[in-house]
Amino acid sequence: MITLYNTLTRDKEVFKPIHPGKVNMYVCGMTVYDYCHLGHARVMVVFDMVARWLRASGYAVNYVRNITDIDDKIIKRALENGEPIDALTERFIAAMNEDADALGVLRPDHEPRATAFVGAMHQMIGQLIDNGLAYPAPNGDVYYAVRKFDGYGKLSGKSLDDLRAGERVDVDPNKEDPLDFVLWKAAKPDEPAEAKWASPWGAGRPGWHIECSAMSCHHLGAHFDIHGGGADLQFPHHENEIAQSEGASGHRYVNYWMHNGFIRVDNEKMSKSLGNFFTIRDVLQKYDAEVVRFFILRAHYRSPLNYSDAHLDDAKNALTRLYTALKSVSPADTAVDWASPHAARFKAAMDDDFNTTEAVAVLFELAHEANRQQSAALAGELRALAGVLGLLQREPQAFLQAGAGEGEWGAARIEAAIAARKAARVAKDWAESDRIRDELLANGIVLEDGAGGTGWRRL
Template sequence: MALSIYNTLTKQKAPLKPLEGNHIRMYVCGMTVYDFCHIGHARVMVAFDVIARWLRHSGYELTYIRNVTDIDDKIIKRAQENGETFQVLTERMIAAMHEDERKLAVLPPDQEPRASEHVEGMHRMIQTLIDKGYAYAPGNGDVYYRVGKFEGYGKLSRKKIEDLRIGARIEVDESKEDPLDFVLWKGVKPGEPSWASPWGDGRPGWHIECSVMSTCCLGDTFDIHGGGPDLVFPHHENEIAQSEAATGKPYAAAWMHAGAVRVDGEKMSKSLGNFFTIRDVLEKYHPEVVRYLLVASHYRSSINYSEDNLREAKSALERFYNGLKGLPVVPANGGEEFSARFATAMDDDFNTPEACAVLFDMVREVNRLRESDLNAAAALAARLRELAEVLGILQLEADAFLQAGSEVDAEQIEALIAARKQARADKDWAESDRIRDELQAMGVVLEDKQGVTTWRLG
């Protein structure tokens, strides 16, 4: 089965056909780094991390670019509130973002361009748009894009220009020809960072940043452009308009968008008091529990973030790790049917819920094999871990996950288990039972199989 993906532009699934040989070029809109990343950011990070992992697992040569927006209105406002430069703020937030990603097992992109490093490229694209009549400088330091001149405007979001004009307004200090025109370059304002430009000192508009960074890193036309659900309009729509007008070529062959995160059924919002940073969540839950919650749903679907769903994710991982616990380390072997089913699921627009279902079937078979053939169980468990790595889960030692957050003394437990083993060898059943009772009082559940004793917290 060929790998198929859902294209937001065409609103249908189609086989992925690289534009150039076996090489996939993918650009994903990254974070605006004025604050700590929230759980919605984690959704996008993890979704495209899984997509990148599967593309590489499938044998594609992948170039994965995810930008950083390190200059915009929110960043300037926050830096002024903090009494610091925008560079100091963004460096701190980028470092925090990378720390959050590492905890969630998100692999870094191949390149992470920053908007502030591509200002000259933005000048060149803006000048090209002016020369072609798609942009204009009214003389107040700003430069605007003529939305009405681009015939394909609205093709991604399915919005019509005439509908958008209803209710559109022009701010008092703007000099737009049309209310729908958007800013490419903003003239300098007092107290704000600025760069010299042919139109006067100022700074870039948000939309031009990604058009320039993506084409600089990947060329005028590339395979996949991705991002969060809130970016389809206007950000991605404006990117298409800018880029295709400037280059005269199609921009991205396919568009992919992750689903939204809802909190207890409601949209996440600071005003509703249901806004959670990644750091907030990781104070209460193991990072792999959070990642599993995110990969257990299809990347295009909405995720309901709730305490109940996090507890279910934790329980699911405990089932996996209890199945993996105590097995000898052997090379992966067997499980071809499971591997084929897993690949079929992932090739169907990265269907991670179905892929997780395959992993559950595998751990059930591992548990069945334990009773008769420990080596066969271990070989299948190794295969399970290989597949799970594509989802970024089940790569820890089982005990490390199962005992995470516990205040019990693992060394003490192991010593008691060893003492119980010796008591059983000495046929001192009373002492053996006493130790088992002591461990049970500590919340430790023992499992004796084929002469091997493993434990977990009950």
Template sequence: MLQIYNTLSRSKQAFKPIEPGKVKMYVCGMTVYDFCHIGHARVMIVFDMVVRWLRASGYEVVYVRNITDIDDKIINRAVENGESISALTQRFIDAMHADSDELGLMYPDHEPRATDYIGQMQGIIGRLIEKELAYQGDDGDVNFAVRLFPEYGRLSGKSLDELNAGERVAVSGGKRDPLDFVLWKSAKPEEPDDTRWKSPWGEGRPGWHIECSAMSCDLLGEHFDIHGGGADLQFPHHENEIAQSEGALYGQDHKTSDQPFVNYWMHNGHIRVNEEKMSKSLGNFFLIRDVLQNFDPEVLRFFMLRAHYRSPINYSDAQLEEARSGLVRLYTALSQVPAAIESLDPHSPWVKRFSNAMNDDFNTPEAIAALFDLTSEVNRAQGKEKVQLATTLKSLAATLNFLQRDPTVFLQAGSPSGEVGLSVIAIEEQIAARVAAKQAKDFAKADFIRKSLLEQGVVLEDKPSGLTEWRRN
């Protein structure tokens, strides 16, 4: 049975969907004012993996990942560029989709944009005001009264006195308490016309937190199975989502026995660079499209999933090279097997080991370790057993979106940027020269050619048939 670490309970729990056989999952997506970096890639890759495994396990999954297309950073960037909000956000939505396509990721079933849900947001805000959990301040902003919601702090595990106003929550003169967070921002005279909407509280725009409650509840209902996102969203964003969603539903009389907004909260770990958290403020972030200039997209996916999704990852080119070497080992095993594919044996001990790992809170490091051990068996086996084991390897890897390409294509590919070292023609010419040297019994020259190719990143492998295969190291 699938076990999921629930941030809300701080423990692994058996996964029981609200509706048998069906899973409703919402993941916080991107704020589209710039190109996506590898921190965004981790969110996309992790929850792509989660959806793939849930579906492989027989669940019918509805996967929602939102797009924040109105936000202070978006407004500031649009003003700096002298372009409209819609032009800016569409440009970076297109770029995000291009990055996702390059990474070979599935699209969510729904990808709602915040600006399409203004009415739903206003509906929730109105309910919170009716239940006296929200108020309009002197500055025109509508704020959530945190101290009136008795369950606030459950997700972060802190008391109200320990909590501070969140990173993206500006304390203004209209707030009654520094912990209160904005639901509706009153429009400022200097802000562009395309950043404001009419509302019962005057022209303005939604706060950041309210959008996810509106979109998730509209598409998945007021009670759904899984909510995911990066660890940095646990507080204040997800804490505030719970407060405003359950507050609108139950008011100040909310009890622990009431149905929660979400049953399971999942958070992926940070990306670190030189043991520091990656962030734009530190200037140590890497864009997805820049990384993919030098590394195959499958290598980046493999790098991300070698670590457990909840663990921090330390990013470096050396780590990516190590990930590439791991994939080379797996693809090399498949390259030695005939193309004929057997049917997968569901009772194979390898299937059981892999499934047990994935059902243990999506333990991809252990699942990948099983693939490596299986690779060793493929290399040792002969005949039909070799084909059967290779089939199992490729089939299991498919649930993680690995090893689905022609092995030769992967093994002989160079850098995506085109910096491939020796060309295929040059390598084949050297191999032919080596064959000629061996036929002439000039073994010193043959060894020199092998060594020279190896120094240039090309590995030769002589087959019993007399053919020589090669791959890039």
């Protein structure tokens, strides 16, 4: 029995899919005008983990994560670069997929692009107009009439009075109410032709919110199980999705809303607008991708996650301990026995709102016991359970030597130093042997002498 925290009800609830044994899940994806940052990595890794656990629990999961490939920021960047919009978006979609692959994120079942669903957006906007919830404005825009939708604010907990109190003075004169939001944007004269579509209301392009309503309903139906995304999307994006989708269909849109917490730097949310973001590619220049995945997963998905080199170093050291256990005891090739004590505790943690913090603690207990008992069966269980989270699937030595070939101390130089140290030991030149060992250690390489010779790993 899986329980999850539902943002809509602000409580943990027992998960009951609409169709027994099947889960339909939609997650808001990336706006592709730049490289993904670590905040995007958290969304991708968290909901990859959710999909993996639902599948491990026996559900057939239909996972949809969209791509926003038309947006004001995309148009602005393309004009700045002097390149076509589709060339810009294709480049950053490829980069996003490279980053996701590096982090061990499985591809969604469907990855719809907004530009392929403009017709579906027209239909939904037309339905909202027919239902009296939207209106064309004199400037060619189409707006959603927020006050005509009962229950606006139920996801975010914001009341219309609170929102009205926070209005800016310079209200758009084309809106009937300052709280109304755009569904269709009229084309501007200076915008490229590829950023414009014909519509019943004139040439233009969709607003940001309507695209997710149209794409999710196309792939999953007008009523589905789980909708996810970062906490920053709760308002206004997801609030507006509810208003659009329920306003068009006349019934409930999503049963369970899930939001992952922010990644913070110096207690501020990591974001491009604040300029305090680190791209995934920047981070992967310094840290192994599995370390980054582990850093994200060992925190509970709803909790804030503080980014720093110190925290990533700590994650690397912790993951190294797990891989060292698998190196010390060769794991048996075995499937998970969910009746075993460790597996049962792992499952209980994951069933409790995807509590990866407790699940990872079970992995460390297993590593300790596998080492203490020199048990191949326990090492196999460790690897199998970690595999559910997308961890510990490499050969231990491959991880422990990760980074080989980069910088001055690549694998070839390290092996040459080990050979020189071996020659010094044969010649009983202990001072030279110690000097080589200390030089390697000073550069982050630990030598491990054993019966089979000298191995090495990186600190």
